Amino acid sequence: MGGTEHLSVERVGATLVLTLNRPEAKNALSLAMLVGLYDGWLEADADDTVRSVVLTGAGGTFCAGMDLKALAGDGMDGQQHRTRLREDPDLHWKAMLRHHRPRKPVIAAVEGHCVAGGTEILQGTDIRVAGESAVFGLYEVRRGLFPIGGSTVRLPRQIPRTHALEMLLTGRPYSAVEAERVGLIGRVVPDGTALDAALETAERVNACAPLAVEAVKASVHETLAMTEEEGLATELERGWPLFDTADAMEGARAFAQKRQPRFKRA
Incomplete structure (x- = not known):
């Protein structure tokens, strides 16, 4: 360090x-x-x-x-x-x-x-x-x-x-x-x-999924100066790919199994 x-x-x-x-x-x-x-x-x-x-x-x-x-x-x-x-x-x-x-x-x-x-x-x-x-x-x-x-x-x-x-x-x-x-x-x-x-x-x-956390932060900041229409389009570009990640699937499994998720930044 x-x-x-x-x-x-x-x-x-x-x-x-x-x-x-x-x-x-x-x-x-x-x-x-x-x-x-x-x-x-x-x-x-x-x-x-x-x-x-x-x-x-x-x-x-x-x-x-x-x-x-x-x-x-x-x-x-x-x-x-x-x-x-x-x-x-x-x-x-x-x-x-x-x-x-x-x-x-x-x-x-x-x-x-x-x-x-x-x-x-x-x-x-x-x-x-x-x-x-x-x-x-x-x-x-x-x-x-x-x-x-x-x-x-x-x-x-x-x-x-x-x-x-x-x-x-x-x-x-x-x-x-x-x-x-x-x-x-x-x-x-x-x-x-x-x-x-x-x-x-x-x-x-x-405790949250790191890819999702970082994408949410990036979306909030990069859309600040955009129109609502531009911002919503950018949000989709940022957010939609996360639904295909292993972490998203793990989040769903953990919810169904009533346990804490084990996210792997993948």
């Missing part, structure tokens, strides 16, 4: 857990963290025994955004990571899921601050669970910056436009309860239990 000094990787059953691990800086994004994140997404997709990914933060914080000291010119540690960025200038955007989509479901487990770049990464995840004291927000306009991680495009597609614009244009913080109400996150749980709740959700995902 990969990982860097600021990104921990752990395997929990069929779930790969990626932990933003820079708690002394509220898990502010560093180059080492971004390199580790991108490698984590690639690792999850390359390993067919991984069924889901959980993204969380160490020390009771998800992510406080970009390291502004580094942005101001103080630099980021790790020559090897700078080399990776020179080799792939788009790496940091792919790490933040701006225009890279893992084929495995990604579940966010949020505690504490999830602001600026943290809220931007969040928008690239599929399922979102947060502790009740979690805080969200896009603070960029308060600092003369632009939320260039994709928020001006993605946020209005994920929550009602008026709420998206208020979040983007005021830069104010949002509580977990309010974030759930506007649809930014899906569930609020007691503080300290977001990771457990995310892993429970991951287990439910892992």
Whole structure:
């Protein structure tokens, strides 16, 4: 398994857990963290025994955004990571899921601050669970910056436009309860239990047929910008072949025999 000094990787059953691990800086994004994140997404997709990914933060914080000291010119540690960025200038955007989509479901487990770049990464995840004291927000306009991680495009597609614009244009913080109400996150749980709740959700995902799960996720995302007619045609192209898979037949047999299915990604 990969990982860097600021990104921990752990395997929990069929779930790969990626932990933003820079708690002394509220898990502010560093180059080492971004390199580790991108490698984590690639690792999850390359390993067919991984069924889901959980993204969380160490020390009771998800992510406080970009390291502004580094942005101001103080630099980021790790020559090897700078080399990776020179080799792939788009790496940091792919790490933040701006225009890279893992084929495995990604579940966010949020505690504490999830602001600026943290809220931007969040928008690239599929399922979102947060502790009740979690805080969200896009603070960029308060600092003369632009939320260039994709928020001006993605946020209005994920929550009602008026709420998206208020979040983007005021830069104010949002509580977990309010974030759930506007649809930014899906569930609020007691503080300290977001990771457990995310892993429970991951287990439910892992129990399903992996080919079907990945096809459903792909269909949802690739049809977002289509007309209904185009989307329905694309859905058929994605979904119909699954009915001829061994996993589909196994699902039917298991149902008839009243047992748990044994899916083989075939």
